[in-house]
Amino acid sequence: MKIDVKHIQKRGKAGWRYRRKIPEELRTVLGKREHLVPLGATEEEALKKYPRVHAEAERLLSEAIKRANGPTPTEWGHFRDGITAARKMGFRQDRDFPSLDDVENDKDWQARLKAIENLARTYVPDFDSIKDDDDDNLPDFQPTEADKALARALLLNPNGTPAPTLEDAKRLYLKERVGDDETKQMELERVFKLVVEALGKDRKLASLKREDAKEVRDHMLDGRKASSVDRYLNVVRAVINHAIREFDLAGATNPFMNLEAAPKDRAEPDKDRRRPFTLDEVAAITARIAYHAKTDLRHIWTILNGTGCRLAEVSGLRVSDVNLDHAIPHLTVEWHDDRRIKNKVSRRNVPLIGDALDAAKEAVKAAGNATMLFPAYGRLRGPASASAALGKHVRACVADPKATTHSLRHLMKDRLRLAGVTKSDQDIILGHSSGSVGEDYGGDEVRLAVAGRALEKALGTVSKSVS
Structure with missing residues (x-):
């Protein structure tokens, strides 16, 4: 028997495979020229796997086409595109409809009607042969949505402005707030997929009620932790608030x-809370990392332990962010193209002392001419990779699931408290917001000096205070 199926290939002793060339216009989207999938060593095995593999290839190409062409415009999107197209032709929306007596003498209105006529000519070649009173023989044609929107805009949108929907709100937020951040793009898509699942369809913003919001919350809670759902709801809130403001939805x-996933007066289940490491646990993990982990992970762990920074803040450092020649050696945590920070308050200078300073010096030397201090992790989803790698060492020493790499940050908070460091000085080191207007005041040099003294006090006294 000979297999005669599209996109299947025999490769000698290597067996059968699915091989499909990617259309040239989709290669950039998919990042490859061919789609190759092994089908097995035997003909029977290849035939059995083929339907599933072929269906997956069809889905992959279909999604690539959608990504290449962009999302289909919504009713609101067509409306805005029509206005933009009309404006490019020199027609604006800020005018009134002409009265019947003024139509013939209104040059702008006559120009608009002529533009619509020219649009119709692209669909009806013999347009000039149609008589004005021959309504029964008008040709049946279907203009594109874009041309319909342009025609409506030329006629000053007599049906009014369409109501923006949740999808419009999401796309606006994606364009104006998320931008090219792929991690946030994926989170936004994931959250709004759940929203549409809960509501059954895309909904107009003005139609949303409190009961709808509760439906979304309850759907999100199905199989998810309350803390995760609260984070998802924060995203939905931000998107809708932005849309209400930018779409001018008065009232x-x-x-x-x-709206919360769980009342704030109800204690979070103990199993869901992280806890600080003990010093013995830190010592055990540090020893394991020293012997079993790569050098860059050892440096990251040591800097985390000595600064209380977030993992993404350290893994995404550039070499230029490490200031070793300053009177107070320190890290500069700030927003840049290869790493986002949590919020404005997270932008800060963090002193380097003791082992953390030594690790930073070694990391700078190891990085050489590289831009990123830790090239293996200073990339998209690099913090997740670093977390997974360090997490293996943490779990080898500490079985408690409430103890994670982030527990180093909780430990630093405890160290600062036990050392008697004030709340405001703790916030300077950890990048927490105090909620006070005064947190934006003061020079960087003074704040760095204050943070340096606080860290020295915390790391110098903790061994006497915490067991």
Whole structure:
């Protein structure tokens, strides 16, 4: 028997494989020229796997086409595109409809009607042969949505402005707030997929009620932790608030405001809370990492332990962010193209002392001419990779799931408290917001000096205070 199926290939002793060339216009989207999948060593095995593999290839190409062409415009999107197209032709929306007496003499209106006529000519070649009173023989044609929107814009959108939907709100937020951040793009898509699942369809923003918001929350809670759902609801709130403001939805309210996955007066289940490491646990993990982990992971762990920084803040450092020649050696945590930070308050200078300073010096030397201090992790999803790698060492020493790499940050908080460091000085080191207007005041040099003294005090006294 000979297999005669599309996109299947025999490769001698290597067996059978699915081989499909990617159309040239989709290669950039998919990042490859061919789609190759092994089908097995035997003909029977190849035939059995083929339907599933072929269906997956079809899905892959279909999604690539959608990504290449961009998302289909919504009703609101067509409306805005029509106005933009009309404006490029020199027609604006800020005018009134002409009265019947003024139509013939209104040059702008006549120009608009002529533009619409020219649009119709692209669909009806013999347009000039149609008589004005021959309505029964008008040709049946279907203009594109874009041309329909342009025609409506030329006629000053007589049906009014369409109501923006949740999808419009999501796309606006994606364009104006998320930008090219792929991690946030994926989070936004993931969250709004759940929203649409809960509501059954895309909904107009003005139609959303409190009961709808609760439906979304309850759907999100199915199989997810309350803390995760609260984070998802924060995203939905931000998107809708942005849309209400930018779409000028006067009088509209956000039904997701003050909606929580679980009441704040109900204690979070103990199993869901992280806890600080003990010093013995830190010592054990540090020893394991010293012998079993790569050098860059050892440096990252040591800097985390000595600064209380977030993992993403350290793994995404550039070499230029490490200031070793300053009177107070320190790291500069700030937003850059290869690493985002949590919020404005997270932008800060963090002193380097003791082992953390030594690790930073070694890391700078090892990085050489590289831009990123830790090239293996200073990339998209690099913090997740670093977390997974360090997590293996943590779990080898500490079985408690409430102890993770982030527990180093909790430990630093305890160290600062036990050393008697004030809340405001703790916030300077950890990048926490105090909620006070005064947190933005003061020079960087003074704040760095204050943070340096606080860290020295915390790391110098903790061994006497914490067991």
